[in-house]
Amino acid sequence: MRTTCPYCGVGCQVEPEVQGGRIVRVLAPDIPPNHGALCVKGRFGLDFPFSKKRLLYPMVRESRNVPFRRATWEEALDFAAEKLLEALRRKGPEGLAVFPSAKTTNEEVYLAQKLARALLGTHNVDHCSRLCHSSSTAALSRSLGGASMTNPLEDIWKTDLFLVVGSNTTETHPVIAAMIKKRVRQGARMVVVDPRYTGMAEAATLWLRVRPGTDLFLLNAMARYILEAGLWDRAYVEARTEGFAEWQASLEEYTLERAEAITGVEREKIALAARLYATTERAGAYWAMGVTQHTKGTATAQALVNLALLTGKVGKEGAGLNPLRGQNNVQGAGDMGALPDVYPGYLKVAEEAARKRFEALWGVPLNPKPGLRMTEVFEAIPEVEAIYLIGEDPVTSEPYQDHLKAKLASLPFLIVQDILENETTPFAHVVLPAASFLEKEGTFTNTDRRVQRVRRLLDPPGEARPDWWITQELGRRLAQALGRPWRVYPGPEGIWEEVRQAIPELMGGITYARLVEEGVRWPCPHEDHPGEAVLFRERFNTPSGRARFFPAPYAPPAEPPSEDYPFTLSTGRVLFHWHGGTLSRNSRLQEAYPELKVEVNPKDAARLGLQDGEPIYVVSRRGRIRAKAWVTERTPEGVVYAPFHFAEAPANRLTLDALDPISRIPEYKVSAVRLEKVD
Template identity: 80%
Template sequence: MVTTCPYCGVGCQIAPEAREGRILRVLAPEHLPPNHGALCVKGRFGLDYALSQKRLLFPMLRERKGAPLRRASWEEALDYAAFRLAEILRRHGGEAVAVFPSAKTTNEEVYLAQKLARTLLKTNNVDHCSRLCHSSSTAALSRSLGGASMTNPLEDIWRTDLFVVVGSNTTETHPVIGAMIKKRVRQGARLVVIDPRYTGMAEAAHLWLRLRPGTDVFLLNAMARLILEEGLWDRAYVEERTEGFGEWAESLKPYTLERAEEVTGVEAGLIREAARLYATTPRAGLYWAMGVTQHTKGTATAQALVNLALLTGHVGREGAGLNPLRGQNNVQGAGDMGALPNVFPGYVPVEPETARRFGAAWGTWVPDKPGLYMTEVFERIPEVRAVYLIGEDPMTSEPFQDHTKKALEGLEFLIVQDILENETTPFADVVFPAASSLEKEGTFTNTDRRVQQVRRILDPPGEARPDLWITGELGRRLARLLGEPWKELATPEAVWNEVRSLLPGMMGGITYARLEAEGVRWPCPREDHLGEGVLFRERFNTPSGRARFFPAEYHPPAEPPDDRYPFTLSTGRVLFHWHGGTMSRNSRLEAAYPELKVEVNPKDAGRLGIQDGERIALVSRRGRIVARAWVTDRTPEGVVYAPFHFAEAPANRLTLNAYDPISRIPEYKVAAVRLEKLD
């Protein structure tokens, strides 16, 4: 039985072999895209999280604050949750409620959760974990191109002659894509890497631009200015297919190579060489991840990448494009399904006219003003009184965790719906045990827009149920209490067909019957359509049909190092774990990387007398954690790198709640810390 890997956004097709409720091994069909038989360590050895002793096996509820969680039946827990939500809605309105669907769940489950929020709870306070990873990319791509996804398919890697990889540790975070790029480089393509750390991609690069953390905007703008000055830009493309060029070009005046060298620490000659190489290579693709987006200027950095690609005519062309590598397995699909506060399904903006259209389709009034972002919701408690969390763990993922803890303690009502106990479960008033993606049916959408089937391999343990069933049953009860319509959609396929009817140009041609063979990429308007590979070949999805340049202004990081906190902390991932570690740390992968190791440059370690492997403390203005020192020159002098997978030593206890002004993404990549020797 073939299904889709539940870890990252590559969407690898896997064939787990199960017997008596156990996974014996995991294979990968060589004939199926996108991975064609390749798997990383997480896909190969990380699926036994489904058998963890920490699985949530039955519903629980807490009848009053301070009382313990107790076991409940599904009927009691669902009735109680619906009653409490309806009570808060009647007293305070939809603005006091928020729903966070999960990018780990299926398209169908995300769609139903956002529909419940909008039609029953009357709120657009709907968001998901993209707010913490690629919301900056979504903001920049949407306003410039009219779309929020990779513009090119993964198979275009084999047609690419130059890769520019910015802020992406691809070999560890998206290993199958990293392996594809490195193989193409061995075939003759060139690779430019822009990253402060010496990653596996930097090791394979022809040019490695080791910039100071948080200075990407300045470097990218300097590249664009040089391309303009040397006449290397695609004038015909810019004149025929873009707008806003003049104002943007004027904004580049401060970004000289000399000043870029001062700000970024990268030699002017390297910046010049990278710019010339990108401008003069017809098939050049930009690839990026969290190193671009998780900054207070994440949108500006993503915008600088968009501007660079438009300037050189690299959008709408095979082997090129703008390619954000999405994190979670279904984070692309969660955005597609409308799990965002400012758009309905299909990225339709929340406005009075569109709200009337979706309301008519759903048979009820829906709110017509954008809601709160996830990060804003936690800032607005106790004005926000109820939160329905599906597969989200804010006590691990949110910045400045002590602040998040106080917010959750002040929340009137919290529903946690998840597969495993996590750091947020103790704050819940109701806990719903959910089935994992190995225990249900549906679809995921991978990073290059390919919709693929999820098939049931195992039975759910205990009383766990699919998220679709849980949300559907909660919706049925809410509808009865509130006197609202609620169309019962009993199967994933029934939900998907409703999505297709709402988004005919995007999803209309993608049927479950077609997905039996292999995934289909959107947009796919008809059943005889193959699905679009390269987007924007002829026009952009904007009112004018043209892409738009926007100035991308550089600002220093929100919290630079100083005498008291002299190091820059940057957070990220490692090969063996994934995000908050809920899945990977409950699998055999935990044995390969069981504790937090913080990368410290040898020169810094020497000055502080820190030995490799000894315990150290990291201290910021917000908190303190203890970890093992890994003395390595992978990380530059003055910078320490901490993975954020470890609840017992949470890196996000140290990060700050400073946000991008447009995307509201937190500043995860730059925080001021000091190191303290313990041993």
């Protein structure tokens, strides 16, 4: 039976064959988006539901000073509801938070944010996008009025130039990388901006090896060069944009000479990249965490938006602005309203019309005040007294791990709802066992807005239940106590029908019946609509219908190297694992990549007397971890690269918790560290 891969945002269609309660092989149908292709995670990493670390029954405890005890579902849900209500009475809606999961289905995310808003009265709702593409969301939303890829993945075959910035696509989105590389072999060109010699850099026509954290200066310098060379699309700018004059005036300092000094990239290469992008009609920009995970992440994403608008690249086939989304349903989680300032469909919490729409739908008055972002919620503990955490592992994924642990230890009440034990489970008061992607129905939305089915192949083990059922039952208890309406759904399709009713302009035409063979992209306002492939062909989703330029001022990273900490640490992923490793390290993939290896440039290794494979300590102002040195040219001098998948050697023990002022995303890509030999 066909379902959707639970790893990255490509949304590959997979057909796992199950025998004797185990996956024996995974096939892939020749349909979009992957057309039969799979990466190593989709092919060999889907067996995590059979891990010995599966959570099999509910557990509760009154305090962290006592061990968990097994509980019935009735007891666990009653206890969870009671504690949430106590926190609500003491602190009000601002004292609670609900974090849905980008690993769960659209239906489950919708229900979780509905519980937070309609029952608890709080907009303290967020998800892991805060740690990955919240910077992109902020920039795209304010400029274009939308927060997604503007173009479909099929447009890769129509693209003549790829501008790939801060994306290790070969390892993080391998199926997309294979498509892009094939298109390059067919004659397209590719400009890659990345400090590391990734698989994309290897295939590039032009590789710009920027210093970590300086992409923003480079992009602004490209824009200034395009303006001065007269290569910009004046007709497009005049007809379809606003804010141009103010933005143009902000570019004065971004000369090629200064760009070379700050980024380390030769001015001739910067000029060439600018010319290639400006003069190629079908040029598409693709980016990921190397753009967003900085204190200037929103500004860097904004610089990409400005560059595309300047050259008339938005609203056209084979071009556009294309953030490659991380989690399997992180696009869907945003679409479903798992953000503190928007309802489903990105309707703003602060706007009266949006509030009235959902008050009418849900039958309750709603809070007009936007909530706290995830990173702000943790800092607000213990004023935030209770958190309902679904499918997230903040101990592994948040920066400055020791500080985060101290915060969680002071949190009066925590519900953890997940499929596997993780590093956050020990901080919980209630643990609720959830069903995996193989054990439930629903939909995921992939990186290019394609809504696709998730189908149940197996029964959940033990007493595990689908997330939608757990949230529904918890909501039923809260609603009864609060005297508020709460709809009980027969299944995920019933929830989806409410989503269609809530945001018909995006999802009105997408039914389960239409998703039997292939997915359908939003916006899809009615059942005869095919789903929009290219966004903003005629107008932008802004009040004026025009896109807006915004200045994107550069500032250096918050923690530069120093005498005591002379290296820049950058964190990221590897091909064989995914994010915090909860899924991939409980699969066969763990055998292929069992431990942390930190990339060190050969010249740095020689100066320190390090050998390849030698154990080392990586030390920052916040902590220390032990790893093996991987001596490689992939990483430039003065930079070390550490994947963050390994709980026993957590890279996020080292990372800085400085935040972007707009998106509040942490600066994962630049932290100052030193390397020490292990005696």
